[in-house]
Amino acid sequence: MIFQPGQIINNLKIERYTGSGAFGEVYEATDLVMNRHCAVKFVPNQNPNQFDAHKEGQFLHLCRHSRVVEVYDVHPLSYAGQAYAAIEMEFFPEGSAEAYLERSYVTARQAIRWCIDILFSLEHSHANGVLHRDIKPGNIMISNGTAKLSDFGLATVVPQGGIGSGAGTPLYAAPELHLNNETTIATDIYSVGMTLFELINNIRVWRDSLLISTVIFNGSLIKKLGYHEIIPKKIQRICNIACNKNASKRYASARLMRKSLEAIKIDLNWELVGNDKWKSIKGSKRHQIEIEERKSKFETVYKVNERRDNSLCFVFSNKNDARKKLYEIINQTLVK
Amino acid sequence: MTGVLGFSFQKAKIRYSLLVEEDGNLTLASKGKIDYDADLELPNLADRWSLSLNEILDETKPNLLAALQVYDSDTLDTAKFQIMPLTSLANIAFNRNLKLQLYTGQSLRSGKPFGLDPKTRPINEVDNIFGSHPPYWDDFQRKSVLVAWRAYREA
Numbered sequence: 059m060i061f062q063p064g065q066i067i068n069n070l071k072i073e074r075y076t077g078s079g080a081f082g083e084v085y086e087a088t089d090l091v092m093n094r095h096c097a098v099k100f101v102p103n104q105n106p107n108q109f110d111a112h113k114e115g116q117f118l119h120l121c122r123h124s125r126v127v128e129v130y131d132v133h134p135l136s137y138a139g140q141a142y143a144a145i146e147m148e149f150f151p152e153g154s155a156e157a158y159l160e161r162s163y164v165t166a167r168q169a170i171r172w173c174i175d176i177l178f179s180l181e182h183s184h185a186n187g188v189l190h191r192d193i194k195p196g197n198i199m200i201s202n203g204t205a206k207l208s209d210f211g212l213a214t215v216v217p218q219g220g221i222g223s224g225a226g227t228p229l230y231a232a233p234e235l236h237l238n239n240e241t242t243i244a245t246d247i248y249s250v251g252m253t254l255f256e257l258i259n260n261i262r263v264w265r266d267s268l269l270i271s272t273v274i275f276n277g278s279l280i281k282k283l284g285y286h287e288i289i290p291k292k293i294q295r296i297c298n299i300a301c302n303k304n305a306s307k308r309y310a311s312a313r314l315m316r317k318s319l320e321a322i323k324i325d326l327n328w329e330l331v332g333n334d335k336w337k338s339i340k341g342s343k344r345h346q347i348e349i350e351e352r353k354s355k356f357e358t359v360y361k362v363n364e365r366r367d368n369s370l371c372f373v374f375s376n377k378n379d380a381r382k383k384l385y386e387i388i389n390q391t392l393v394k
Numbered sequence: 395m396t397g398v399l400g401f402s403f404q405k406a407k408i409r410y411s412l413l414v415e416e417d418g419n420l421t422l423a424s425k426g427k428i429d430y431d432a433d434l435e436l437p438n439l440a441d442r443w444s445l446s447l448n449e450i451l452d453e454t455k456p457n458l459l460a461a462l463q464v465y466d467s468d469t470l471d472t473a474k475f476q477i478m479p480l481t482s483l484a485n486i487a488f489n490r491n492l493k494l495q496l497y498t499g500q501s502l503r504s505g506k507p508f509g510l511d512p513k514t515r516p517i518n519e520v521d522n523i524f525g526s527h528p529p530y531w532d533d534f535q536r537k538s539v540l541v542a543w544r545a546y547r548e549a
Contacts, residue, residue: 124445167431178445185452203438320429323406327433340433 060100060137061085068135070098070144076153081114081211082142086149089130096130097149101211103134103141115145117210120186125179127199127208147208148199155205155253156195160262166293166392167327169257170319172198172205173250177316179207180250184243184312187216191241193249194230195256214241229264233277233303244305247315251300251308252279258293259286260330277303287385290393292322323394334381336388347387349380356380360387396549397423399456400542401483403464404534405475406432408446411538412454413524413546420546422524424454425535432475439474443482451486459487460545462537463496495545502540508547516540 060083061072073086082101089096101114115132122128133144155172158164176198183190190213197209212226226235232248235241255261268274273282280301285294296318302308309315326338326345335348346361347370356377360370370387374380396415401408407427414423428446430439461480467473480496487494501507505514520536520543527535 167433171431171434178449181449204441317429320431324431324433 059083066090067137067144068133070133070146072098082145087146089146092130094130095149097147099145099147099211100142101145103143112143112145114209114211114213115143117188117213118145118147121179121183121188121210121213123179123182125175125204125206126182127206148206150199150201150206152200154196154208155198155200155257158200159195159257159260163330164257164260165327165329166258166289167324168203169254170293170322170324171203172200172257173254174316174319175205176207176250176253177312177319180246180312181316183207183213184216184246188213189216189241189243190246190249191226192230193246193253194227195253198253216243228274229268229279231274232301232305233275234305236275242305243311244308247300247308247312248277248305250312250315251297255280255285255297255301258289258297259283277301287382288328288388288392290389292393296322324392325394326388326391328388328392334384336384338391345391347384349377349384351377358384358387396458396546397454397456398458398460398542398546398549399451399454400538400540400545401459401461401480402534402537402541403462403476403479405471406430407534408443408479409530409535409538410450410454411535411542412456413539413542415546420543422527422539425527425538426450427530427535436474436478440478440482443479444486447479447483447486451490451492456492458545458549459483459492459494460541461494461496462502462541463498465498495541495548497541497544499537502537502544507544516543 059075061067063072063074065072069089069091071088071090073088076084076086078084082099084097084099087096087098112132115129118127118129128148130146133146135142135144176193180190190207190210192209192212199206199208230249230252232245235245273279280297300308300315326340328336328338331337338345343362348359350357350359355373355375357371357373358380360367372383398413400411407429409427411425412423413420430442430446434442461483463480464472464476467477484494502516504512505516506512508516510516510519517533517536517540520539524539
C-alpha cells in the first residue's frame, strides 16, 4: 500500500485502500477541490513525457458510456520521487461483481442483466476501436442493480487487421490468446462468456488446481466443470457459443451476444436462501421450494404464497434424489 | 440523404424500421427489434429503454423520428409497455435535438396521407412498396414502417 488513510496528495484525500487493478493501486478518496467522493487509481508513470500511464484515463474517456465507469480527471503527480498518473473515477460503494458474488447469491436475472450491460459497453468500446482485454467479474462495478465496465489498464487500440498483442487474466482468456498471444473482439467475447459462466453458476472460489490446468489454456474449462443443474439449456447455449474454442464460431460481435441474452425471458428468478431452500418472487406470488426431512423420507416441497402446490411436491427415500428433483423443477421454471 | 426511424412498442419488444431517401427513392434500409425483460421494475425498465434506444439511434443516425402513439390505455400492460417507452424516446429526441412525429393507430388507416387511394389500408401496402423482410415481419413491424413513411411524407 503506497498511501495511508487520511493522507493528502495534491487535492486528493485518501480514505481507504480498496484494491489493485492492472498496473496500479486503487483508493477510495475525496477530491478536496471539487468536494467529490471518488475512486483514484495511482498508476506509476515510468516516462511522464510519453504519457503512458495516462492511457487508461484516456481510454475511459474515449469509451464514455452509461455502462462504463466515468473518469473525472487524470492528475499527473509525484510522490516520494515517483511520478504517477492519478486517475480519478466514479466510486462504487457496492464494489465489483466479484465482491458481490462473494457475499451474496447472484440470480440468473442479475447475471444476465450485468452481462447485457457489459456487452453494451463493450459494443461501444469496440465501435471506438478499443479492446478491453481484461473482462472479468472483478472489473465489473455494480451500482443500483446495473453493471459498469472498469479497469481499462490493459485496453488497447484495435490495430489494423483487428489483432492486438496479448494481455488478460488467464482464467478468462481465450485459448488463442494463450497460444498466439493475440487479442481480438473474439477474445473479449470469450471473457464475457467466462464471466457469465462464473456468475450464473455462482462460482465463488476457483479451485487452485484449475488455475494452472491445461483446460484453461485449451478452452475446455466449461466442458470440464459443467453447469449447475439449475441452469437451463438456453443459457448454457449462449455461454458455450461465447466460449467456443474456435474463435470464428463465437458471437461475431458484442451486439450479437447481447441480443441472444436479451431474448432470454426469465420466468421465476430463483434465489438460494438457505440449505436446499430457494425462493422466487413474481408479482404478488412468492414461490418457495425446499427439501423437508421427516421420518427418513425427503420431500421436495413447493409452495406458492405459503400454500403447498402438491403437483410439484415429491417424496424420496434419499436426499440426493430429492435435491435432483428440486434442481429439475428450478431448471424448468427459470426461463420461459 | 434523409433517414426516418419509426418505432412501435409492444410488451417485451420495441420494433423499429429505418426508411432512407436517396435520390428521391424511399427504401427500407434496416429494421429490427429490441427485446427486453418485461418483468424488470419500472425504473430499471426505463433505464433499459433509454440504453437500447440510444444504441439504435447511434447505429442508424436518423434525421427524424416517428412513433406510434397509444392514447387509450385500458390495461396496465398498455400503459407500461406501449405508452411509457415513448417517454424515453421523447427524452432522447429532445437531448439529440431530433424531431419526433407521433401518429395514432386511427391516423394510419386512410391511404390519403400516404399518397394512396383514401380507401386503401396503408398497412396492406407496406409489403408492396418496401418489400417483405422476414423474420418477425408482422403488423407490429409494419406499423414501425408506416409511422416512418408518414413522417417522411410530412417532413
